[in-house]
Amino acid sequence: MWEELEIRTIRLLTHKIQAKYAYDLSEYAQTSLKNGILNFAHSKKLTHADALMEQVITNRSYFMELLQHLVVPETEFFRDPAFWRAFKSKVVPRLQAFHKLKIWLPFASDGKELWTLLIALKESGLLGKCEIWVNSISEHRLSEAKAGIYHVAAAELFRGNYQRYEGTASLEAYLQEQSPRLQFNTDLLGNVAFVHNAFPVSDGLKPFHFILCRNAMLYFNHSLQERVQNVMSDALEKKGLLAIGIREQLIGRSIHSDMQPFYPDEGLYQKTTDFKG
Amino acid sequence: MLYAKYRAIVIGGSAGSFPVLVKILGQLDPGFSLPVIVSLHRLKHIREGLVEALSIKSVPETLEPYDKQKIESGKVYLAPANYHLFVELGNTFGLSTGALVNYSRPSIDLTFQSAAYVYRDKLIGILLSGANKDGANGMRMVRENNGLTIVQDPEECRISTMPRAAMAATEIHYVYNTDRIISFLNMVHRKRKTEGI
Numbered sequence: 071m072w073e074e075l076e077i078r079t080i081r082l083l084t085h086k087i088q089a090k091y092a093y094d095l096s097e098y099a100q101t102s103l104k105n106g107i108l109n110f111a112h113s114k115k116l117t118h119a120d121a122l123m124e125q126v127i128t129n130r131s132y133f134m135e136l137l138q139h140l141v142v143p144e145t146e147f148f149r150d151p152a153f154w155r156a157f158k159s160k161v162v163p164r165l166q167a168f169h170k171l172k173i174w175l176p177f178a179s180d181g182k183e184l185w186t187l188l189i190a191l192k193e194s195g196l197l198g199k200c201e202i203w204v205n206s207i208s209e210h211r212l213s214e215a216k217a218g219i220y221h222v223a224a225a226e227l228f229r230g231n232y233q234r235y236e237g238t239a240s241l242e243a244y245l246q247e248q249s250p251r252l253q254f255n256t257d258l259l260g261n262v263a264f265v266h267n268a269f270p271v272s273d274g275l276k277p278f279h280f281i282l283c284r285n286a287m288l289y290f291n292h293s294l295q296e297r298v299q300n301v302m303s304d305a306l307e308k309k310g311l312l313a314i315g316i317r318e319q320l321i322g323r324s325i326h327s328d329m330q331p332f333y334p335d336e337g338l339y340q341k342t343t344d345f346k347g
Numbered sequence: 348m349l350y351a352k353y354r355a356i357v358i359g360g361s362a363g364s365f366p367v368l369v370k371i372l373g374q375l376d377p378g379f380s381l382p383v384i385v386s387l388h389r390l391k392h393i394r395e396g397l398v399e400a401l402s403i404k405s406v407p408e409t410l411e412p413y414d415k416q417k418i419e420s421g422k423v424y425l426a427p428a429n430y431h432l433f434v435e436l437g438n439t440f441g442l443s444t445g446a447l448v449n450y451s452r453p454s455i456d457l458t459f460q461s462a463a464y465v466y467r468d469k470l471i472g473i474l475l476s477g478a479n480k481d482g483a484n485g486m487r488m489v490r491e492n493n494g495l496t497i498v499q500d501p502e503e504c505r506i507s508t509m510p511r512a513a514m515a516a517t518e519i520h521y522v523y524n525t526d527r528i529i530s531f532l533n534m535v536h537r538k539r540k541t542e543g544i
Contacts, residue, residue, distance in 0.1 A: 073488070074464070077436075101433040101461045102443045142445045145429065145452075285444045288414050292439075295415070317427050317442050319413050 075104050079119045083107070086127050093133075093207065093267075095140070097294035103140065110139040134210060140289065141208040144182035146227045150316060151234030153284070154190055156336040158235075161311055162194040164340075165279060168307075171200045174271065174278045176302065177286035178206045181215025182224070187282060188258040189244055193237065202262045203275060209266050216264050218245075218254030225252055270301045277307035277345040284337060285315035296322040303328045306341040313337055350538040353495070354469040355418070355434070356381050357462045359455030359485065361388040361477030363505025365400075367525050368475065372401060372409070372423055374529045379407050379536050380544065382418050384434065386426040386458040388451050388477070398425055412440040426453035433461035449481035459485025468493035471535070473528060475499045477509030487517035497521045497528060 080103060084095040095103065107122070114132065116122045125132045148154050165171055178184055184204055191197040206212040225247060232241060245254045265271065281302050287295045302312055303324035312329065314320070314337040320329060325339070332340040360368060364387060372383070389397060401409040401423065409423040418424070418438050426432035431453050433441040441461075448454035455474070459482065462470055472489035474482045476499055490496050496519045501507035503524045513519060523531060 073460075099441050099443075100435050101441050102445065105443075105445065105457075142443070145444050149429070288442050288444065292415050315414070315442075315444075317411070317413050317430055319415075321415075 073108070075107060075119065079123075080104060080107065083123055083126065086123065087133065090127050091130075091133055093137070097291045098140065099289050099291055102142075102289050106140040106142070107136065110136045113139070134208075137208045138210045141177075141179050141206060141211045142289070143180040143211075143214075144285075146231060147182050147186050147224065148228065148231035148235050148237075149183070149186075149284075150336070151231050153313070153316065153336040154186065154231075154235045156333050156338065157190055157313075158194060160333050161280065161313075161338065162190075162196065164309065164311060165196055167309075168279050169199075171196060171280065172275065172278045172307075173200055173202045173280045173282065174275075174302075174305065175202070175204045175282050176270070176298075177283060178204045178215055179208070179211045179286070180220075181211075181218065182220070183282065183284065184215050184262070185218060185244075185254055185258070188262075189237070189239075190235075192244075192258060193239065197258070197261070200261055203271055203278075204262060204264050205267070205271065206264075207267045212264050212266055216259070218256055218259070220252045220254075222247060222250045222252055228252075270305065273347070276305045276347075277310065278305050279307050279310045281306060281310070281312045284313055285318070287318055288315065292321070296324075299324040303341060304346070306345065308341055308344050310341045310345075312339045312341070314339070350535045351542040351544055352469055353381060353471050353535050353539075355384060355462065355466050356471045356473065356532065357384045357386070357459050357485075357489075358473045358475065359386050359459060359477075359482040359509075360475035361451075361455075361479060361481065361506075361509055363476030363478075364499075367499060369401060370525055371529055371532070372407065374533075375406055376533045376536050377406055378421065379532075380420050380539050381532075381536065382420055383407065383423045384418075384426075384432070384458065384462060385423060386432055386453045386455045388453070388455075388479075388481070389428055397428075401425065412442075414440065414442040416440050426458060428453075431457045433457065434465045435461070436465055449479055451479070451481050455482035456485040460488045463488040463492040463494055466492075466494065470494035471497065471532075473497045473499075474510050474513045476504035476506050478506045479508060480512040482509055483512035483516040486513040486519065490517045490519075495520050497523055497531070499528065500524045 332338040498510035
């Protein structure tokens with residue numbers, strides 16, 4: 071089995087991808103990018119770097135599948151129940167103060183985080199006044215998120231996390247279990263727009279009141295993380311909130327001038343300056 | 348042997364490894380000069396407690412790294428619950444929420460593979476007690492990159508599946524009990540000190 075890819079091979083591949091497809095993967099985090107490429111190569115039974123390069127560059131569907139491997143599925147519904155409890159007890163009261171709510175998920179994957187958010191918003195009575203924008207560079211992941219269909223194996227963890235979140239309903243209110251599938255009730259998607267490969271979103275959509283971006287920046291290198299964070303903090307309304315993963319940190323301009331910790335134990339930050347358009 | 352060349356230690360463990368790890372960390376020389384990177388199988392919902400438990404007994408500072416955090420000598424880094432932990436070029440950590448590997452996240456294999464790639468022959472890989480095969484591949488990669496491999500003596504392990512799997516996957520340099528692991532690591536530290544590293 072193929073276990074190692076040299077950095078120069080990865081650089082050549084990302085360079086060719088940029089030239090051919092205008093996707094910039096050059097600032098993705100090294101190890102995760104390498105593992106994603108290797109997982110893709112194994113799944114396609116490509117046994118050496120030349121074949122990998124050739125197929126990805128000549129065959130668009132291969133490239134799309136590679137992207138799917140790079141946008142890893144979210145691990146579970148209600149990941150970090152303590153975060154979602156903080157969402158309920160600390161974020162929701164702040165969001166209630168806004169007349170209308172715009173929410174942005176700039177780097178969505180297979181939608182477990184989105185469906186979790188929709189349930190949390192529904193239970194807090196906020197869903198009706200929300201507009202939610204969901205972006206992903208992977209069309210495949212975006213269509214998974216939109217379909218709301220997951221393998222039933224995800225249910226056990228879902229139930230456990232939902233209990234820890236101290237949810238008030240039974241999960242059957244949101245989904246149907248038809249083994250081997252879980253089908254979410256797509257009525258919850260009423261105010262959700264899915265947009266493929268658009269970062270940042272067009273200026274007309276800003277400002278946002280809440281941005282949910284947990285664990286997606288892990289897959290970027292330091293300098294891309296900093297740029298993405300600047301874009302996100304610029305896109306927030308004054309007093310708007312940003313959620314990042316509990317093992318991620320704000321770096322650079324955003325934390326030094328525009329944002330301050332709101333509940334940093336759970337990755338929550340608040341914008342303190344005016345939205346500048 | 349040029350023991351002073353080593354720059355980092357990775358330790359993996361699962362069932363039965365926690366008391367062993369506590370003992371190792373607690374008996375390292377004060378001022379221990381290498382980073383110790385630990386990947387332990389742990390319950391994802393128990394986010395706190397492990398660092399605290401290690402900190403009480405251990406001499407070096409013990410922490411769970413943030414993504415992109417710098418790796419510093421003399422500190423103990425513990426893979427955070429529900430994340431894979433990687434060593435990246437440029438002496439930083441990377442985290443990921445990628446799929447489970449060997450039913451585990453953190454996966455010992457992934458931590459060891461990334462560390463082997465970065466540190467090459469300057470890495471010491473240690474695998475302790477455990478009930479699955481995670482870490483065996485990682486130890487093989489440490490070995491193939493000319494790093495040094497040590498497993499806890501299966502006779503001493505509470506559950507020996509993990510070290511035995513590593514011994515089947517590659518030719519392990521040393522099979523040591525806990526006390527010998529400790530004296531070996533302190534010897535490496537002292538050699539580095541003598542050479543002014």
